[in-house]
Amino acid sequence: MNGIHDLGGMHGFGRVIREENEPIFHADWERRVFALFLVAGRQLSNLDATRHAIERIPPERYLASTYYERWLYSLETRLVESGIATRDEIDAAQRKLQTPSAAGDMDSTVERSAPVAPEFEPRARVMDGPSDASSEGSRKTARFKVGDQVIARNLNPPGHTRSPRYVRGHRGTIFRDWGAFALPDSNAHGLGANRQHCYSVGFSGRELWGTDRPRNEHVFVDLWEDYLEPVRVRSRAVAPRAHGAKTALHRVASVAPVKQKKKLAPAKMKQVQVPKRKALSASSKAVTRTAKKTARPRKRR
């Protein structure tokens, strides 16, 4: 979904603030929700559905919440959606805690209605890695190989996906093949693991953000096979293909393909000298609250 969680490339959030001597948790309830999330969360849904529950927090609430508040929201959502508890039950538990006399014996009066479920299991058990590539429903052979030029498909699914908006429609190069993993888009919605290869795809900063960016910046994004399509035509003679890649292919034609492949080949990224410092675009400086202290926007014509 094109949700508020998909933040890559957005402006307006200001400087990155670093907290000295930061505690692991900032409040007791954070400590507690973290543990609950690990112990109970695994039993409520897989990690993909967990992430999707966070993404579905209404944008205004997402932005106003802290990290662990979002985890709390996700837990409540999944608990209700799983049918294990109702919203009324959660509300009732809150009211009971707000009553001073009842709060004290809350824990002691609770009767367990079911055996305690097993411990949080690591992700590996849920989602098999490369060695499991041959299991049912997976694609046994990788569609792409290292060095292949690909385009992140222009997909806008309303459900869960891990293809960030900022790469869609852009051309990159397969840098590594991580092996086969469950596809979040189906796994989050109970539609099966649909295991398929997932790749590290390298994109040049200029491809993603514009030609005013330095040549020697690259972004590597891990993308599943379904998020990608091959670039078959690299010359200017680009013919739009049938399955909706018109925009992307046009983009390929408009971005200089020079040296791309070489630059992103593993272990031999070529060093490109940048004659002038172009690290910041004027627009990205503008959102930096203390821009005047740290840098001066350069006028562009």
Place this chain on the structure above:
Amino acid sequence: MSSDDHDHDHHAHNAPESGAALRVKALEAVLVEKGLVDPTRLDTLTDTYEHKVGPHNGARVVARAWVDPAYKKRLLADATAAIAELGFGGPQGEYMTVLENTPRVHNMVVCTLCSCYPWPVLGLPPMWYKSFAYRSRAVGDPRGVLREFGLELPADVEVRVWDSSAEMRYLVLPMRPQGSENLTEDELADLVTRDAMIGSATVEYPSKKASTTPESAA
């Protein structure tokens, strides 16, 4: 720390028995009642992530790689296995890749979609890593972000940003600082910071926190 400066991600820390604290208690009560949670396990779990797992684990990995070329080779070839050699592994560390910083290439790690992070080697992520500012800007303006961390990279250094959008988790292998040739593995591990292993800092020697006297000790 000045909490006034902090963004949205930060505002509700020390709120007394606030909405969130109450909701967590209620949620726990329901989860226990439904048999999904054994409350005695919760403390063990938080203790693990507060006291046992943390950047000191990653620092061991880095220091070993600095002093042992064969280990470094294994680490770069199969990070998950090499990290497991030192006894580290678990949730959010099942698939690891180590990114080596060199004089020509600087790596930094982000998760733009949530806050994926290599728990077994770095512990739980700091606020800044989870902040909207870092998640939104690291991919589009890495040099600008690094500058805010006080790291000014030369223009000819290539920047590679790794967006943890799938199950692979990344650990940056920082450059071993000049002048540290005579330090022991333990002493080297003490120099390695969390931020250097995310890629928002370099490793300094003498370390920035220490006195600025010349490295007479070395």
